[in-house]
Amino acid sequence: MLQETAFTKMKAENEPISGAELMLEALKKEQVEVIFGYPGGAVLPIYDKLYDSKILHILPRHEQGGIHAAEGYSRVTGKPGVVIATSGPGATNIITGLADAMMDSLPLIVFTGQVATGVIGTDAFQEADILGITTPITKYNYQVRSIEDIPRIVKEAFYVATSGRPGPVLIDIPKDIAAGTAKVPEEQEIVLPGYQPTVQPNYLQIRKLTEAVSRAKKPVILAGAGILFAEAYEELKQYAEQQNLPVVHTLLGLGGFPAEHPLFVGLAGMHGCYTANMALYEADLLINIGARFDDRLTGNLQHFAPNATVAHIDIDPAEIGKNVQTHIPVVADAKEALKQLIAQEGKPPVHQEWMDTLNAWKAEYPFFYKEDGRLKPQKVMEMLYEKTKGEAVVVTDVGQHQMWAAQYYKFSKANRWVTSGGLGTMGFGLPASIGAQLASPDSIVLSISGDGGFQMCTQELAVIREQNLPIKIIILNNSSLGMVRQWQEIFYESRFSHSKFSSQPDFVKLADAYGIKGYVIEDEAQAESIFNEVLTNNEPVLLDIRIDPDENVYPMIAPGKGHHEMVGVKP
Amino acid sequence: MKRIITLTVMNRPGVLNRITNLFSKRNYNIESISVGYSEQEGMSRITCVVHVENIGVLEQITKQLNKQIDVIKVMDITEQSIVARELALIKVVSNSSTRNEIYSLIQPFRASVIDVSKDSLVIQLTGESDKIEAFIELIKPYGIKELARTGTTAFLRGTQKPSQAIKPYSIV
Ligand SMILES: Cc1ncc(C[n+]2csc(CCOP(=O)(O)OP(=O)(O)O)c2C)c(N)n1
Ligand SMILES: [Mg+2]
Numbered sequence: 001m002l003q004e005t006a007f008t009k010m011k012a013e014n015e016p017i018s019g020a021e022l023m024l025e026a027l028k029k030e031q032v033e034v035i036f037g038y039p040g041g042a043v044l045p046i047y048d049k050l051y052d053s054k055i056l057h058i059l060p061r062h063e064q065g066g067i068h069a070a071e072g073y074s075r076v077t078g079k080p081g082v083v084i085a086t087s088g089p090g091a092t093n094i095i096t097g098l099a100d101a102m103m104d105s106l107p108l109i110v111f112t113g114q115v116a117t118g119v120i121g122t123d124a125f126q127e128a129d130i131l132g133i134t135t136p137i138t139k140y141n142y143q144v145r146s147i148e149d150i151p152r153i154v155k156e157a158f159y160v161a162t163s164g165r166p167g168p169v170l171i172d173i174p175k176d177i178a179a180g181t182a183k184v185p186e187e188q189e190i191v192l193p194g195y196q197p198t199v200q201p202n203y204l205q206i207r208k209l210t211e212a213v214s215r216a217k218k219p220v221i222l223a224g225a226g227i228l229f230a231e232a233y234e235e236l237k238q239y240a241e242q243q244n245l246p247v248v249h250t251l252l253g254l255g256g257f258p259a260e261h262p263l264f265v266g267l268a269g270m271h272g273c274y275t276a277n278m279a280l281y282e283a284d285l286l287i288n289i290g291a292r293f294d295d296r297l298t299g300n301l302q303h304f305a306p307n308a309t310v311a312h313i314d315i316d317p318a319e320i321g322k323n324v325q326t327h328i329p330v331v332a333d334a335k336e337a338l339k340q341l342i343a344q345e346g347k348p349p350v351h352q353e354w355m356d357t358l359n360a361w362k363a364e365y366p367f368f369y370k371e372d373g374r375l376k377p378q379k380v381m382e383m384l385y386e387k388t389k390g391e392a393v394v395v396t397d398v399g400q401h402q403m404w405a406a407q408y409y410k411f412s413k414a415n416r417w418v419t420s421g422g423l424g425t426m427g428f429g430l431p432a433s434i435g436a437q438l439a440s441p442d443s444i445v446l447s448i449s450g451d452g453g454f455q456m457c458t459q460e461l462a463v464i465r466e467q468n469l470p471i472k473i474i475i476l477n478n479s480s481l482g483m484v485r486q487w488q489e490i491f492y493e494s495r496f497s498h499s500k501f502s503s504q505p506d507f508v509k510l511a512d513a514y515g516i517k518g519y520v521i522e523d524e525a526q527a528e529s530i531f532n533e534v535l536t537n538n539e540p541v542l543l544d545i546r547i548d549p550d551e552n553v554y555p556m557i558a559p560g561k562g563h564h565e566m567v568g569v570k571p
Numbered sequence: 572m573k574r575i576i577t578l579t580v581m582n583r584p585g586v587l588n589r590i591t592n593l594f595s596k597r598n599y600n601i602e603s604i605s606v607g608y609s610e611q612e613g614m615s616r617i618t619c620v621v622h623v624e625n626i627g628v629l630e631q632i633t634k635q636l637n638k639q640i641d642v643i644k645v646m647d648i649t650e651q652s653i654v655a656r657e658l659a660l661i662k663v664v665s666n667s668s669t670r671n672e673i674y675s676l677i678q679p680f681r682a683s684v685i686d687v688s689k690d691s692l693v694i695q696l697t698g699e700s701d702k703i704e705a706f707i708e709l710i711k712p713y714g715i716k717e718l719a720r721t722g723t724t725a726f727l728r729g730t731q732k733p734s735q736a737i738k739p740y741s742i743v
């Protein structure tokens with residue numbers, strides 16, 4: 001039976017209801033569990049109604065932290081993260097998060113307050129043209145012009161954000177619209193004639209691909225985050241096994257295919273492994289499923305998969321042929337396409353020689369690092385992997401530590417890897433881990449940052465304490481903007497222009513100020529004992545791990561180079 | 572190469588901004604864009620003239636336009652049997668000694684004079700962009716004081732040659 005709420009009562013009595021209530025009611029309908037929001041003048045009518053709402057509201061300490069937390073939540077649950085920011089500065093503070101979510105196709109529903117309808121366009125206090133600003137970095141955006149439209153717009157926004165290729169949708173609500181009242185409108189259907197994502201693949205292309213697989217001598221699957229959005233991990237595994245196809249992952253795809261599976265080749269791209277990149281380079285059939293051929297993956301396009309017939313399965317037709325010429329285009333949801341490929345029961349390729357080559361490379365060119373007595377970040381990542389039995393949710397910031405995490409943490413399951421790929425947003429990690437922990441309360445969440453990026457959203461430590469989130473905050477501290485320092489060392493004759501910190505906060509004291517216990521770790525023995533003590537308990541902790549500051553990320557494809565020109569592939 | 576793309580779009584707030592934004596975001600070269608209501612209620616028609624280096628870029632443009640939620644239909648009609656027109660208003664210097672000469676240029680172009688003053692004429696001309704350009708070249712020596720052009724607007728003729736079925740840019 002429907003529970004009687006103020007809303008149902010009002011609806012029954014046909015009493016006027018405010019825009020803010022209509023909005024919260026619409027969120028309830030979409031089963032929203034948590035909102036990441038920050039109040040201010042233009043959203044006060046909404047916050048007044050939130051006062052009585054049962055939806056969990058998380059108050060970040062900066063709107064940027066709020067939207068990154070929503071991204072982390074979305075990445076782990078697959079559901080849209082919901083954000084509220086006030087007009088003007090509140091709204092402009094979420095721009096980075098919107099651009100980040102747009103690049104990495106994360107579904108978000110973002111509400112911004114706006115000045116009252118009557119003063120829009122007058123440079124009123126805290127007015128910003130948020131529709132104009134966010135048009136290129138949202139999948140779609142709305143400004144609510146009448147109260148009665150709120151339920152339809154919210155419904156539409158959830159549909160647009162989560163269907164097809166997911167992405168952020170922004171709803172701008174003028175203050176008078178939120179505060180004003182209207183009769184509860186009749187339910188309206190979604191009408192979006194210009195938006196009909198193609199989900200089912202074209203049968204002829206599926207046939208073509210099946211035949212190409214049978215004939216291939218050097219086939220490889222490149223699996224991207226599309227696998228995760230489509231929840232196609234089982235189908236991917238089944239198809240790869242049925243056809244005996246090796247699988248490489250993009251950075252954002254990690255976890256879509258089990259890392260310990262014999263058919264898994266590894267991470268491809270700028271800091272990917274030799275075997276994965278060479279598999280792409282040598283392939284005669286490249287099957288891209290849900291990846292967008294980003295330049296950090298492909299390297300120089302002129303040398304990319306030069307001998308391959310390229311098949312590309314993507315729900316976004318505009319991605320097909322955008323960067324790489326495609327011979328077998330399949331516009332479809334990855335899960336549906338894989339189901340149909342499996343159903344074909346095509347003849348698997350005869351390619352023992354290829355599989356032998358890949359396995360020989362795997363044995364000969366694993367990720368490696370030198371052990372010289374200094375604490376190596378790679379060693380730290382290996383230890384974290386072992387201590388958490390590969391079951392942690394790993395959230396990273398951007399820089400060297402991110403690449404080491406991607407290289408050394410082996411994901412056996414999907415949706416445990418949270419990182420900013422397309423935009424490469426420093427400051428993403430710490431707040432994203434808040435969303436990740438809320439999304440997966442029983443998991444160990446490792447929030448891995450560099451000493452630089454950690455300082456871009458440090459204020460969110462307050463939320464971790466306030467909400468008692470047992471996040472394990474790990475700072476791989478190299479006293480520098482490591483990734484920048486590495487590029488300066490390699491490409492700018494070691495002219496370390498503004499990439500080394502001459503002064504740094506005492507991170508343990510900083511954690512202490514927020515009521516979080518902190519430790520400095522300087523060697524392996526300390527790491528061993530402190531990891532054992534803190535990784536599985538139910539408390540947040542900050543670990544300031546002093547790693548070898550000279551360590552670089554290898555192997556590497558230098559900018560402008562191809563996959564066959566990797567450097568640092570062997571000790 | 573020059574291509575004519577027509578769009579049918581929903582009349583939602585900001586739709587023109589979305590289209591022009593897309594062109595600048597993706598670094599596409601646009602020569603003209605013209606917008607107005609269409610025969611269907613709630614829909615507008617946009618005609619864009621774009622310059623592209625190759626078919627690949629053209630395909631990207633049409634796909635990116637199609638991806639816009641407010642865009643219902645995208646057609647590259649360049650190679651179809653079409654009617655394409657542009658309107659130009661040209662204010663040209665003229666006095667009693669040049670007036671007759673200018674009138675004699677106007678006639679073959681079927682342009683018309685819609686305003687006359689002591690020292691200038693306003694000429695209205697419609698036609699395909701080539702024709703307008705040719706006329707402007709011709710009239711330039713007299714001194715153009717002001718020029719306004721609408722950009723091309725176009726659609727398909729009622730009958731198409733059978734071989735010229737519209738090529739959809741979706742590759743599925
Ligand atoms: C917001 C933002 N500003 C600048 C950069 C450029 N950038 C990429 S990696 C990096 C260094 C990061 O240093 P740190 O957080 O200490 O991580 P490390 O590389 O040392 O592991 C910088 C400055 C960025 N990605 N994001
Ligand atoms: Mg650092």
